[in-house]
Every structure is written in C-alpha cells, then in structure tokens.
Amino acid sequence: MTKHKPTDADKEIARCLRDNASFRVVAGAGAGKTTSLVRALGAIVELHGKQMLRDGQRAVCITYTNRAADVIRGRLRNNQLFVVSTLHSFVWGEIGHFTESIRKSLRESIIPHHIRKYQDDDNGGKSKKAVRARQQIDELTRACEGLGAVDGFRYGVNNTFSSYLEGEIGHDDLILVGANMVERCPPLRRILSQKYAYFLVDEAQDTSRHMIQAFNTLAADPEAPLVGYFGDPMQQIYDKGNSGFPGPEGAETITKRENYRCAPQVVTFLNAFRKDVQQRAAGENASVDGSVEMMLVQAESPEGGRGRYSDKQLERAQRRFVEALRVWEWENREGVKQLYLVRRMIARRLGFLELHDLFTGPLASQRAQSEFESGSHFLIKQFVEPIVPLVRARRDGDNSTCMRILTSRTSAFSPDGVHSQKSVGEVREIGKRVVQRLVELFENAPLRDVLEYCCKEGIVAVSEKLKNELVRPERTDEYDEELHREQKSEWLADHFFRMSGRQVEKYCEFLAENTPFSTQHGVKGEEYEDVVVVFDDVEAGWHNYSFAKMLAPQTTGEPRDEQRERSRKLAYVSFSRAKRNLRIVLFTQEPRMAKQEIVTQGLLSDQQIRILDG
Numbered sequence: 299m300t301k302h303k304p305t306d307a308d309k310e311i312a313r314c315l316r317d318n319a320s321f322r323v324v325a326g327a328g329a330g331k332t333t334s335l336v337r338a339l340g341a342i343v344e345l346h347g348k349q350m351l352r353d354g355q356r357a358v359c360i361t362y363t364n365r366a367a368d369v370i371r372g373r374l375r376n377n378q379l380f381v382v383s384t385l386h387s388f389v390w391g392e393i394g395h396f397t398e399s400i401r402k403s404l405r406e407s408i409i410p411h412h413i414r415k416y417q418d419d420d421n422g423g424k425s426k427k428a429v430r431a432r433q434q435i436d437e438l439t440r441a442c443e444g445l446g447a448v449d450g451f452r453y454g455v456n457n458t459f460s461s462y463l464e465g466e467i468g469h470d471d472l473i474l475v476g477a478n479m480v481e482r483c484p485p486l487r488r489i490l491s492q493k494y495a496y497f498l499v500d501e502a503q504d505t506s507r508h509m510i511q512a513f514n515t516l517a518a519d520p521e522a523p524l525v526g527y528f529g530d531p532m533q534q535i536y537d538k539g540n541s542g543f544p545g546p547e548g549a550e551t552i553t554k555r556e557n558y559r560c561a562p563q564v565v566t567f568l569n570a571f572r573k574d575v576q577q578r579a580a581g582e583n584a585s586v587d588g589s590v591e592m593m594l595v596q597a598e599s600p601e602g603g604r605g606r607y608s609d610k611q612l613e614r615a616q617r618r619f620v621e622a623l624r625v626w627e628w629e630n631r632e633g634v635k636q637l638y639l640v641r642r643m644i645a646r647r648l649g650f651l652e653l654h655d656l657f658t659g660p661l662a663s664q665r666a667q668s669e670f671e672s673g674s675h676f677l678i679k680q681f682v683e684p685i686v687p688l689v690r691a692r693r694d695g696d697n698s699t700c701m702r703i704l705t706s707r708t709s710a711f712s713p714d715g716v717h718s719q720k721s722v723g724e725v726r727e728i729g730k731r732v733v734q735r736l737v738e739l740f741e742n743a744p745l746r747d748v749l750e751y752c753c754k755e756g757i758v759a760v761s762e763k764l765k766n767e768l769v770r771p772e773r774t775d776e777y778d779e780e781l782h783r784e785q786k787s788e789w790l791a792d793h794f795f796r797m798s799g800r801q802v803e804k805y806c807e808f809l810a811e812n813t814p815f816s817t818q819h820g821v822k823g824e825e826y827e828d829v830v831v832v833f834d835d836v837e838a839g840w841h842n843y844s845f846a847k848m849l850a851p852q853t854t855g856e857p858r859d860e861q862r863e864r865s866r867k868l869a870y871v872s873f874s875r876a877k878r879n880l881r882i883v884l885f886t887q888e889p890r891m892a893k894q895e896i897v898t899q900g901l902l903s904d905q906q907i908r909i910l911d912g
C-alpha cells in the first residue's frame with residue numbers, strides 16, 4: 299500500500315486505531331502526512347477489516363481535491379472497504395436525497411445566516427456596499443419564502459453560489475447545509491455511524507470549520523466512528539478553514555518532524571522561515587544537493603493609476619523577470635514550475651489576458667467568473683472539450699486522435715449520429731475535412747464563426763442557452779450598468795464571440811495544466827523538482843497579501859496582521875513544493891535595504907541573495 303517504512307508517527311496512529319481513539323496528525327510540509335493517511339487506511343484493513351465486512355461498515359477518506367482522491371484510490375487499489383472522496387461529493391452523497399431536511403436547514407439556518415451577514419453591511423446609507431447588501435437581503439428573503447415550491451435540490455458542482463429557487467445548492471452552502479444537518483439531526487448521525495466506522499480527513503487545516511465541528515459532534519455520540527485529521531496549521535491558505543482543526547474531546551495529537559520531500563538546503567530555509575516546527579530531511583532527499591536563492595528586483599513606482607503599473611511598466615517587469623532567470627541560467631531550463639499569486643499574472647504571460655479580463659470584469663456575474671475558472675461556462679466548455687483538443691491533434695497531424703475525439707465526444711460522429719450509416723472510409727474523409735476547416739476557422743475567424751460551424755457540423759452539442767446567444771441580434775449599444783444589468787450576459791457573449799481562438803487555446807492549455815505556470819494556491823499538496831516563486835505585490839494587486847512587507851517589514855512597512863498571516867502561509871506552501879531547487883523573485887522598491895533585513899533575520903545568507911538593479 300505504501301513502499302516506505304512506517305515512521306514513529308505511523309506507529310502511534312496504528313496504536314490509536316487499535317485503541318479506538320480519535321487523533322490528529324500535525325506536521326510541516328513534506329512530512330508525509332498523506333502517506334501516513336494511506337498507511338492508516340491500510341492499518342484499518344489489517345486491524346478491523348474483517349469486522350467491518352461483517353458489520354457492513356466502511357472507512358471514509360476525505361481529500362481536498364478530486365485529483366488527490368484519484369491518487370489515494372490508486373494507492374488503495376480501489377479496495378471496496380474505503381470511500382475516498384472530496385468533502386463536497388461525500389456530503390452531497392449522504393444528504394442529497396433528504397429534500398425536506400435540506401429545505402428546513404436552508405430556511406431555518408443557512409439563509410437567515412446569510413441575511414444576518416448582509417445586515418451587518420447595511421448601515422442604511424447610500425454607499426455601494428449598503429445598497430448591494432439591501433438587494434441581497436431582499437433576494438434572500440424572497441428565496442426563503444419561495445423554498446416551499448422547490449421540488450428537489452441538486453448540487454451545482456461548478457458553482458460557488460446557490461440558486462435557491464432553482465433548487466441548486468452551490469459549494470459553500472453545501473458544506474454549511476451538511477454540517478448543519480449533522481449537528482441538528484441525531485437520526486442522520488445514527489445513519490452515518492452505522493455506515494462508517496472511520497473518518498480520515500486530509501488537509502484538515504483547510505477543511506471547513508463547520509464540518510470539522512460536525513465530525514467532532516459525530517465522534518462524540520455513543521457507538522461513534524473514529525476520526526483522524528491530517529494537517530498543518532501553517533498551510534491553511536483558505537479563509538474558510540480551521541488552522542487548528544481541533545479533534546473531538548480526548549483526541550490524541552501526533553506530530554511528525556521529518557521532511558521527506560525537500561533537499562536539506564530547502565529544509566534549512568523552511569526552518570528559518572517557520573520557527574514553530576523544525577524539520578530534518580529524512581529520506582532519500584537527505585542526500586540531494588539542492589539550493590535556495592532569492593533575486594531582489596528593483597521595482598518601479600506604479601504609474602498606471604490606483605497604485606497599478608502602466609502597460610509599459612508591466613512589460614518591463616516581465617523582462618526583468620526573464621533577466622533574473624538568465625542570471626540563474628534557468629531561462630531555458632525544462633520542467634521549472636513558476637508560481638504566481640493571481641491568475642491574471644499567468645493570463646498575461648500565457649496570452650489570454652483579454653479572455654481573463656472579460657470573465658472577471660463588469661460583464662461577468664460571480665457565477666460566470668467561477669464557471670470560467672473551472673472551465674464549465676456554457677460559452678467556453680465546448681472549447682475545453684472537444685474543439686481545442688481537436689485543433690491541436692490536427693495540427694500535430696494526429697488523425698487517429700482526431701477520429702477518436704470525433705467518435706467519442708461529438709454527436710455527429712457518434713455511433714447513432716448523422717454519419718452512422720456511412721462506410722468507415724467515408725466517415726474518415728468527412729472527419730478529416732471537417733477538422734481541417736475547423737482549424738482554418740479557429741486560426742483566422744472570430745469565435746462566433748467557429749461555434750456556428752461546430753454547431754452546423756454537430757461537433758458540439760448546442761445548449762438552448764448557447765443557441766439563444768448565437769441567434770439573437772448582436773448588442774450594438776454600449777453597456778450601461780444601470781440599464782442593462784439584467785442582460786449583461788449578452789454583452790459578455792458578444793464580446794466573447796468577437797475574440798480569437800488564440801485566447802481560448804492558451805486558457806485551455808492552462809486549465810489542462812500543460813504550462814509551467816500555476817497559482818500559489820493551486821499547488822497545495824503538489825511537489826516539483828525546481829520551483830520559482832514570483833512575488834510582485836503591485837502587479838498582483840490583491841491587498842489581502844503583501845509579500846514584500848511580510849519578508850522585509852522594516853524596509854517596506856508593517857503589514858496588517860491578517861495580511862502578514864495570509865502571506866506567510868501562502869509563501870510557506872509555495873516554498874515547500876520544491877524538491878531540489880527553490881528560486882524566489884521579489885520585486886521591491888528598496889532591494890538593498892530589503893536584502894540587509896532578510897539577511898539580518900537569518901532567513902538567507904548574503905550569498906543566497908542577489909539584486910537586479912533597474
């Protein structure tokens with residue numbers, strides 16, 4: 299199940315499992331928490347597997363992402379004793395069919411809770427915030443009153459926000475409803491306790507505090523399941539988490555001091571950055587020769603208004619970054635992962651800034667933005683699959699992949715599609731011709747023409763929504779927030795239809811993780827040989843964070859407390875992804891003073907820091 303020898307922590311976990319005691323494993327980055335979790339699941343089978351089979355019980359393993367769930371399922375060889383799932387899928391699987399309880403929870407707890415929050419924002423005045431709060435309160439009150447007419451509820455997998463009257467529950471509400479039902483419904487707790495003997499939760503520091511509380515309530519009942527949390531308070535990078543993740547009463551805390559991921563040079567830096575946990579390089583990584591270096595780049599004073607860089611300055615900052623890579627001789631190095639705070643920085647570098655700005659700007663609702671981020675927006679999803687993969691396969695001259703995509707992902711070429719009565723040779727010829735024309739349009743025509751062609755040839759399944767946008771007359775009047783708020787999606791669609799394929803192609807590459815770029819939040823739980831972490835507070839423009847202030851407060855100014863905490867945690871997560879070599883690029887207005895301050899703090903030595911002057 300895992301190839302590694304059990305550590306002291308693994309033995310303590312096995313003891314807890316034998317003694318039926320809940321526990322929390324707390325350890326720094328690369329300590330092998332996920333590995334210990336997989337080993338704990340193995341110990342559960344060994345110790346209690348037979349009894350669980352007899353009692354029809356299973357063990358639940360909650361992961362933070364679908365990808366992590368896949369990795370763990372693979373390592374467990376899909377053993378049926380385990381349910382490995384993200385929190386959202388698990389919760390929906392358990393509560394989704396209790397329509398009346400969901401309705402009650404929404405009506406009595408969740409929606410009133412949201413209303414109270416907006417009431418705090420409403421000071422009765424005319425500020426944007428107060429006006430918006432009142433609109434939201436009205437909307438939520440209407441939703442609460444109309445809930446009785448909703449037939450059933452579904453989970454909007456790709457939506458952060460709920461549409462109550464359409465029966466759709468978004469991500470955030472799903473967890474609130476689930477936790478609320480566990481807390482308030484003893485019968486649900488009894489059902490869960492009968493079905494599941496163990497709940498192991500990975501990345502517990504970023505698991506909703508409401509859900510951790512609910513698991514603890516569950517574990518306090520008689521005949522309760524055992525809970526085990528695995529996490530690191532310093533790696534809590536989402537505000538909804540619970541950095542301390544307290545266990546149920548009497549839970550044991552198990553700590554790990556090893557770091558099995560990073561080269562000793564990286565571990566030394568992590569220990570200097572974070573004093574509460576002192577790790578040692580403990581596995582094969584202990585003999586790896588790695589390095590940590592920082593480049594302090596002279597930043598320009600922003601000239602773009604509202605504290606932002608102008609376009610010219612952005613170009614220059616990008617060139618400076620490339621110079622920094624050149625100094626390290628990393629310019630053409632393969633496989634380096636570059637980590638940025640915000641997607642916009644990546645969109646600019648990859649070439650889909652216009653698309654990014656459209657879907658995060660005034661024409662996009664919050665829902666449109668979150669669907670854009672997941673690739674599920676109705677305007678974009680057909681590009682993610684199948685259009686861009688088809689275009690790329692054709693360009694690579696890979697006809698068999700083209701045919702595979704056509705036959706498996708499009709209606710026209712499916713076994714019961716319009717070409718089903720034709721011979722294999724004929725279908726292949728049609729496929730070739732259609733994809734060739736698609737590539738020509740994709741490269742030269744606006745996206746509207748590409749979509750219309752794909753609809754005509756049956757390459758994409760046309761939703762009513764998409765059809766409506768394509769057939770209505772184009773909006774020619776200028777968008778006015780006051781007049782057109784309700785129809786703003788039409789301006790969004792028209793702008794999108796005028797764009798070029800290149801924007802969408804780059805976006806799809808990023809979504810498919812086929813680029814060296816990632817957001818710093820996006821690399822949680824991952825590891826890479828060589829990592830460059832890029833900090834430019836001005837370009838990022840996200841005031842929740844200030845890395846220059848966090849790293850050199852005397853030079854740059856003291857950050858606000860939450861700014862310091864958020865920046866520290868995200869920086870720690872980013873730094874600790876590097877297995878061998880870590881490079882940090884920090885844009886600062888005072889590189890010399892910052893260097894002095896960083897060296898004085900003992901974070902890095904004089905030799906590890908270079909300055910790139912303007």
Ligand SMILES: Nc1ncnc2c1ncn2[C@@H]1O[C@H](COP(=O)(O)OP(=O)(O)OP(=O)(O)O)[C@@H](O)[C@H]1O
Nearest residue numbers: 302303326327328329330331332333558559581823
């Ligand atoms: N006991 C061990 N011996 C050797 N290597 C190990 C051991 N445990 C884990 N590893 C390796 O160390 C690396 C980090 O492990 P893992 O991802 O489980 O750590 P983690 O604590 O979950 O990290 P993080 O919190 O930083 O995401 C992986 O490459 C894993 O294969």
